[in-house]
Amino acid sequence: MRDDYDRFVTDRLDRLLRYATALTCDKYLAQDIVQDVLLRARQKWDRIGGLDAPYPYVKRMVTNDYLSWRRRRAAREVSATHAGLDALAPVVADPADRHAERDAMRARIAVLPRKQRAAIVLRYYEDSSDAEIARVLGCSEGTVRSHISRALRKLRINGTTRAEVLR
Numbered sequence: 062m063r064d065d066y067d068r069f070v071t072d073r074l075d076r077l078l079r080y081a082t083a084l085t086c087d088k089y090l091a092q093d094i095v096q097d098v099l100l101r102a103r104q105k106w107d108r109i110g111g112l113d114a115p116y117p118y119v120k121r122m123v124t125n126d127y128l129s130w131r132r133r134r135a136a137r138e139v140s141a142t143h144a145g146l147d148a149l150a151p152v153v154a155d156p157a158d159r160h161a162e163r164d165a166m167r168a169r170i171a172v173l174p175r176k177q178r179a180a181i182v183l184r185y186y187e188d189s190s191d192a193e194i195a196r197v198l199g200c201s202e203g204t205v206r207s208h209i210s211r212a213l214r215k216l217r218i219n220g221t222t223r224a225e226v227l228r
Contacts, residue, residue: 063106065106065110066102066103066106066110069110069115069116069119070099073116073119074095074099076116077095077098077099077119077120077123078091078092078095080120080123080182080186080187081094081095081123081127083182083186084124084127084178084179084182085127086167086170086171094123094126094127095123097126098119098122098123098126099119101122102119102122117193117196117197120187120197121196121197124179124183124197124198127175127179128175128176128179128198166216169215169216169219170182170216172219173212173215173216176198176200176208177208177209177211177212177215178212179197179198179208180194180198180205180208180209180212181208181209181212181213181216183197183198184209191205191206
């Protein structure tokens with residue numbers, strides 16, 4: 062089982078870090094969350110590794126840890142730069158205005174309430190369906206749609222240019 066866990070971490074660490082960084086908008090907080098989750102997952106790997114798909118379970122653990130009351134204080138100061146994601150993934154040719162739009166969007170997403178931010182990241186960053194988001198957040202599909210609707214409304218109010226609003 063240890064080999065399975067090591068293989069899982071090797072295959073999924075980058076993806077978990079990118080997901081956590083998108084949720085937290087803070088590279089260092091994301092690293093802390095993923096480290097804590099992987100330590101807990103290692104202790105329970107006999108059960109988690111036996112699942113058909115352990116990645117969604119571990120991703121939910123990351124989401125739950127982000128939403129946890131223990132992280133609220135640490136997440137008050139949110140970095141609005143794109144350097145955190147760029148450090149985790151290779152940068153592709155991108156004009157300067159795209160960086161500015163990304164920074165502006167990340168700054169607006171960073172001020173959303175935690176569950177709305179998680180729902181937006183899961184929908185538009187992870188390309189998850191309402192049912193998948195509901196499983197990760199532990200709520201109904203209607204609540205997911207409500208979170209996303211409210212978040213998009215707030216993003217549209219805070220930014221008026223078409224390029225900066227998620228569609």
